[in-house]
Amino acid sequence: MKAVELFCGIGGFRLACDELGIETVFANDIEEKASQVYRDKFSDNGFYQGDIAEFIGKIPDHDLLTGGFPCQPFSSAGKKLGIEDARGTLFEKIVEIINLKKPKYFVLENVKRLLSMDKGAHFATILNSLSDLGYLVEWRVLNAINFGLPQSRERVIIIGHLHTLPQSYLCSEEDLRELSTKQLENAATYDDWVDISLHTKSFSNWGMAYKGKFFHKKIVNFSEKQPYVMLYEVLDEQPDDAFYFNEDTLERIKNSDEVNRFYNGVEILYNQKGGARMGYSIFGTNGVAPTLTCTTSRHYERYKVHNGFRRLTNVEYARIQGFPDNHCDTATVYKQYPLYGNAVPPPMVKWAINKTINETPVLLQSLHI
Ligand SMILES: C[S@@+](CC[C@H](N)C(=O)[O-])C[C@H]1O[C@@H](n2cnc3c(N)ncnc32)[C@H](O)[C@@H]1O
Structure with missing residues (x-):
């Protein structure tokens, strides 16, 4: 499996991919010090320093795209609801690359605030653009404290599967037990999902989107947490x-x-x-x-x-x-x-990548897309 790491910084995703035996074939960052660290700890091979806009043509085919993209507000977010709203931002570059290379999976990371900025308008734009490309998008807020790290750090992880149902979800079966039978049924029935353009407030800490529709719910439990480290x-x-x-x-x-x-x-x-x-x-x-x-x-x-x-x-x-x-x-x-x-904590994204590419039994089997 081959990965591309955008906005790589010091290589949080890279460390996770290395540990999972996924080969990173392209990485890019604009910043001098981060680039120095990346070259020193990994390799010059496939690493490009500079504005991502200049290297899109150099990105090879890959299975997994990762990136903790800088959080820039979209000036017209939520107005047209689509990639148009993201014009001129670095997120637009991610969409451009995904559209061009169509990797099987992506795993993106950002601040939790993205879910509530401008009453969710920015996140709606993100969901719309990614789900329009044919990906089943799932997101969940994760906290570093649950991955054996002594830090309270909440981040939203956004993953995508191209034209396939995932084999496992960021929410385990046990976590989803918080939903009522009816809510679970809604989650698994695409027809019950809501138009992304109808969103009116912040998005919940877990949800899914596909082709302009979404489902979301607050999930408190994180059953796969590792023992706390102080x-x-x-x-x-x-x-x-x-x-x-x-x-x-x-x-x-x-x-x-x-x-x-x-x-x-x-x-x-x-x-x-x-x-x-x-x-x-x-x-x-x-x-x-x-x-x-x-x-x-x-x-x-x-x-x-x-x-x-x-x-x-x-x-x-x-x-x-x-x-x-x-x-x-x-x-x-x-x-x-x-x-x-x-940086992104490698243990946290290692867990998320593993979930994304994992082949465990399907939970929401009745989700027809
Ligand atoms: C939130 S950090 C990501 C850190 C990374 N995930 C890590 O583990 O270190 C965002 C990164 O995007 C880089 N960046 C900002 N604008 C960029 C651009 N136009 N092209 C490439 N990289 C850029 C920054 O230098 C920064 O390292």
């Missing part, structure tokens, strides 16, 4: 002194209000006075990390580790995202944070 289990053994805070910061920390509670699995010990934002909190290590982003850590994140106060190290960032400790070592410590913060 931050104290992935701490760097001997962090450099540079990661610890200076006297000034310590003085301010002393003036903080004690909180001592968990929020979404994150242990919040203190809130600094004058700033209620999470960014000014001091976290503990008995919980998980809040979502790593490309801007956090260096300035705002403060952790109480044993008796010291410090920020997380680059190695801890790698572990929290599910990468090898030295994955970004071609970049300076400071530059590694945004690279990891932008």
Whole structure:
């Protein structure tokens, strides 16, 4: 099986594909540092640095297309409902490539907010464009915390099967038991699906779409979750002194209000006075990390580790995202944070890819498309 990795960054999808024995035949990113890491850890072969628009002609045939595409709002989303609405965006490039190469499967990743932006208009555009190409699209919000990673990181995963019914779903049979018999029947009957253009609000955390129609429902249970891993289990053994805070910061920390509670699995010990934002909190290590982003850590994140106060190290960032400790070592410590913060956790997408290409018994057998 051959894969193409768009917007590859430091290769979150690539690591997952390597582990599954799927060969990556093309990868692309525009950013210099990410490209350096990708070339260093994988290979120059099939890797192209630059704007994706310039390399579409170089993309070889493949079975699986992956990509964590940058989230850009569509200026006219929901107006015409189709690829027209996505004109001029990077998502349009994905659609162009899928249309040109017609891979059997795709697995895309984005922020959860995509489901609710502009009352779902953006996601409607995405569903319409992808399902119009002949793919049965399924999406589900996944959280890194369920994949053995000490991080609360919710992302929407969007998968597609070309003109075939999937053999397994992102929602297991057990998870779907949350639906009533009637709802399950609706899910499995294409005629009962709703026109995507009739959507009026945010999309639920799980759903399916095909040829302009969709079905969605909120599913709470995630029966396939792996045992939780907490931050104290992935701490760097001997962090450099540079990661610890200076006297000034310590003085301010002393003036903080004690909180001592968990929020979404994150242990919040203190809130600094004058700033209620999470960014000014001091976290503990008995919980998980809040979502790593490309801007956090260096300035705002403060952790109480044993008796010291410090920020997380680059190695801890790698572990929290599910990468090898030295994955970004071609970049300076400071530059590694945004690279990891932008990445997709490989264990999470490995699970999603495996589901997408898996050959297990069909659940919604009566879904006729
Ligand atoms: C959300 S990140 C994806 C990270 C990746 N999944 C990973 O595991 O590291 C989006 C990526 O798209 C890249 N990008 C943005 N505009 C691009 C363009 N026009 N052509 C190619 N890549 C682009 C960015 O440099 C960034 O690395």
